[in-house]
Amino acid sequence: MRYLTARKRAEGRGAAGTGTEHHWAMTVSSVGLAFLLPVWLYIFGSALGSPREVVLETFARPFPAIVTALILVVGMRHFAMGATMMIEDYAKGTTRKMLIIGAVSLAWVIAATGLFALARIAL
């Protein structure tokens, strides 16, 4: 007698090994970024090329600092997951694992560096 239900036996056996979590997480972060990006492009674009005092003054204000922090966290998570998807399509085996680890690490390093810089400027 089989104790597992048909559903339990099928779960996790799809091509991705998981369900739709990856796709849904990308959907959620893309909607968030769709709102954040135009605002952040204006903030960053206006500050780029300015003297240091202007840059420090800009990112010390709450709104630019919070939008930049959100872009870093949500954006780098979105990048890490998107890059993972791309690597999974083109690489396999150990190369795939190493590239995914590299891409995810790069995303976290960028996010941490940006947040550190923001904290130093804003706090």
Place this chain on the structure above:
Amino acid sequence: MADAKRPPARIERPLSPHLQIYRPQLTSITSILTRITGNGVIVAVMLAVWWLLAAATSDSYFALANAVVTSWFGDLVFVASLWAVWYHFLAGLRHLYFDAGHGLEVATAEKLGWACIFGSVVLTVITILLVQ
């Protein structure tokens, strides 16, 4: 029922068309561009975060980073990435629309593809004018 026990004859199935001989279509080009632009933007993000770190650190470090981001190289990276991120933005919205089950007819999908291409160029120009 001896027939049922015999292994089934191997069926020669056609292979799916390979990428190199597949005729490029607007829908496939706009799809792969979404991936290329999304991943390519990381270069500008690294440059931007380095510039912000330099601003947080010291005058001399900022002078170096500022010289790089305002050089022709910095302009090239940021303008190219600005177009890329706007393209990725529009293509992403198109994906959300597709996911909701709309715009999947070929004629509509192609129109949306052109909208992404031209829209991204227009948004890039508008952004550059706004942040001048």
